[in-house]
Amino acid sequence: MAVDVAIDVGTTTTRLATADGSVFLREASVVAVDTTTGDIVDIGDSAMRKIGRDPRHVVNFRPLANGTTIDFDVAARLIRALFDRAGFSRMSRVHATMSVPAFATSIERRALRQAALQAGAVDATLIEAPIAAAIGVGLHVDEPVAAPIIMLGGGACETALMSLGGIVTAKSVRIGGSHLDESIASALRHRYGVVVSPRVAESLKNELGSLMGSRRRDVRVVPARTVDVGLPVSVEVSAEVVDGAIADHVRSIVRSVKECLGEAPPDLSQDVSVRGIHVVGGMAQLHDFPELLTHEVGVACTTVVQPDLVVIRGLLRCLNELQTLHRSLRLTDV
Ligand SMILES: Nc1ncnc2c1ncn2[C@@H]1O[C@H](COP(=O)(O)OP(=O)(O)OP(=O)(O)O)[C@@H](O)[C@H]1O
Ligand SMILES: [Mg+2]
Incomplete structure (x- = not known):
């Protein structure tokens, strides 16, 4: 049985969905391993709930830190466990389409792709996350018009400006x-x-x-x-204590957004001021974040509905429209 699946492995949350809409999983990116046997004890939200209560032979691992793969084996185990939950047997021919941060190095991209293959996928296509996000919010990234996205995630924040199917400028900070x-x-x-x-x-x-x-x-x-x-x-x-504690990180994130927009070619910059910017990622829900960005960059920034699901939605659209997109987009294939 062949199955097309979209996977968004995030620093805090991993989402998996099938192209036919029959499966949608959203689980914490945590794998609890019994260090005496090497077996997986639990994964996802239920493993997350037990953190701090586990016996000492159980250690919780995260596959990603700062937006990219740090533990290839843990990433593979997490994806395999999600395949099992989705009901994919070892005989299923799983074709995976995955998001990868635009700032990921070729080694980090290869690690993510290999993790999906080790988990049992027959192939894995990577799409840069800002492109998936732009498609997820309904922007036409293949047109000669700026498609700007600000992604505020759990491990990293990325701003990108797309046009004609590719990224024109992008800036990221590994702060989330x-x-x-x-x-x-x-x-x-x-x-x-x-x-x-x-x-x-x-x-x-x-x-x-x-x-x-x-x-x-x-x-x-x-x-x-x-x-x-x-x-x-x-x-x-x-x-006040909370705001004081997060202020420095927020300043660094805002600085990187400004740097990205500052590097935009003048025509695209004009498009951005006219069309505004979509803010996505779970942290886009942090109170006042879009208002602060609007104030700092002088362009209307709006948080989309369910901002943490935008990337997986974009990946699903890519899966469903892959034939057309293959012709107009530069799909990352390392
Ligand atoms: N209501 C909220 N207010 C503020 N922050 C929130 C809210 N809900 C979720 N978040 C934060 O969003 C972050 C997770 O965002 P998201 O799911 O986009 O990250 P991720 O995809 O796992 O990580 P990344 O893409 O950076 O690897 C977490 O830090 C979480 O605390
Ligand atoms: Mg993410």
């Missing part, structure tokens, strides 16, 4: 939502002498973070433990 979470955890350690779990740090960012100060008066009480004696405590965290 997970780095903001780490900065929040580290600010709490310094300020209150407490350690919080990665999940708590993430929820503080998502629920309290605001980039133009609109949530400044909000507070949350979160569970923590003291650094010195390890006592469980509750800490009241204000939005």
Whole structure:
């Protein structure tokens, strides 16, 4: 049985969908491995929920960091486990179409492709993520008009300007939502002498973070433990502390967006100011992010609906329209 599948392996979340619409999986990019046997104990959201509660012989691995493959074997195991969940047998002829960051090196691209092949795919076509995202939001990347995209992910942020089926300028920073979470955890350690779990740090960012100060008066009480004696405590965290912790990273992300747009040829630049920019990726939901970008770059920036699913939607469209796209797009094939 032949099956066409789109795969978006992300630093925090991996999505897999079939071209016929029969399967859609969205799982945390986590593989829990029993280090005594080497067997997989769990993957995805349920492995993620158990982080911090696992026995010591179970170690949680992530296939990606900063947007690209760091552990090829873990990436292959995660994809295989998702194939199993999707009901693909070892006999299925799986044709994979995957997204890869535009900034990924040829070694990183090869690692991702090999991971899909090791997982059992018969072939794997890579499409640069900004192109997939632009197609996912419905932009016509093959026309001689600027198609701008700002991608704010969990491990990296990328801005790209496409025209005539290819990337004209792109800039990225290997900073994403997970780095903001780490900065929040580290600010709490310094300020209150407490350690919080990665999940708590993430929820503080998502629920309290605001980039133009609109949530400044909000507070949350979160569970923590003291650094010195390890006592469980509750800490009241204000939005101001969260905003202060993430400010430097946000500045670096905004700087890279400006650099990319600053390098655009004048005609395309004109298109961008007229058409505005779509902001995608999970972190596009961070409060005030599109407003801050609009303010900083002077062009209307809008977050699309379900911004974390734009890339997989674009990949699915590519799968369904591959024949046409092959003629007009430069598909990455390393
Ligand atoms: N409501 C929200 N507010 C702020 N951030 C959010 C919200 N929802 C999700 N995020 C953040 O979005 C990030 C995940 O985004 P996304 O799923 O696009 O990343 P990814 O594809 O896994 O990573 P990458 O593409 O960088 O490898 C996480 O850091 C998550 O905390
Ligand atoms: Mg992503």
